[in-house]
Amino acid sequence: MIDGWYAPPLSGDDARPWSVDQLSDYLATGFQQDHGAAAGPMAETTLNLRQASPSDIEAIAVYTASLSDGNEQKMTPIDNQNIEVSPSTHSLWVGACANCHEQETGVGPSNALPLSISAALRQSSSANAVRTIVDGIASYRDDGGPYMPAFGDILTNEEIVKLSQYLRRRYSDEGxxxxxxxEISKARSSADGKE
Ligand code: HEC
Known part of the structure; x- marks a missing residue:
């Protein structure tokens, strides 16, 4: 854990498989279209890496890719569409999230990926999913980079719990x-106090 975010071991199941090109792109810009956006401390890291030379970034990418099996470079989508969901949670999803996250192909103007390939929703820890919902994703790029609004002030704890449980069931095969x-309380206090 770092600043309340979960940094998955890069050789383990919680990290996605990456190719060298995907990693170079992600490390240099904070976004990669098959993998999504850097968030939390990783967003700061990619921001700092803007000062690194392309050859240094490439070298980091080559090493990092060697830690995982680089053959499979995309998540296999999971979408258990037909699970039961309460009408109130479903309307939250449709009203607040689906516009950005439910498109089947490619990324919309805010650079959101379909959650069917989300790593955060498949991870053993809920920390990254919860923090992303509470804090959102700040767009620090001047060319209209990835952006997600913070829902911490809009949704109650109960709503975030129900939404998270729904997304976990729908977009992962994990328990x-x-x-x-x-986790929500911790995310709220670090969002307020910037721990
Ligand atoms: C304006 C568009 C937008 C809206 C609305 C939005 N998101 Fe996002 N979301 C993004 C972007 C951009 C990212 C970062 C890129 C990515 O990973 O998809 C993201 C990332 C995420 C992630 C992390 C995915 C991962 O594995 O890294 C989760 C979980 C998530 N959003 C859930 C939600 C939920 C729940 C809602 C509704 C309460 C919501 N989002 C509403 C744009 C949006």
Missing amino acids: QWSGLED
């Missing part, structure tokens, strides 16, 4: 997260 309430 339900425990301790979501705690």
Whole structure:
């Protein structure tokens, strides 16, 4: 854990497989179209890497890609569309999230990926999904980089719990997260106090 975010071991199942080109792109810009946006401390890291030379970034990418099996460079989409969901949670999803996240192909103007290939929703820890929902993704790029609004002030804890459980069931084949309430409280206090 770093600043409340979960940094998955790059050789383990919680990290996605990356190619050298994908990593170079991601490290240099903070965004890669098959993998999504850097968030939390990783966003700061990619911002700082703007000062690194392309050959240094390439070298980091070559090493990092060697830590995982680089053959499979995309997540296999998971979308259990037909699971049961309460009408209130479904309307939250449709009203607040689906516009950006449900398109089947490519990325919309805000650079959101379909959550069917989300790594955060498949990870053993709910930390990254919860923090992304509470804090959003700040667009620090001047060319209209990835952007997601912060929902911490808009949604209640209960709504975030229900939404997270729905997305976990719909977009992963993993068991339900425990301790979501705690994770939301932690995300709220670090968002306020910037720990
Ligand atoms: C204005 C567009 C927009 C809206 C609305 C939006 N998001 Fe996002 N979201 C993004 C972008 C951009 C990213 C970063 C790129 C990516 O990974 O898709 C992101 C990332 C995420 C991630 C992390 C994905 C990963 O694996 O890294 C989750 C989870 C998520 N959003 C959930 C939600 C939920 C839940 C809602 C509704 C409450 C929502 N989003 C609304 C744009 C949006």
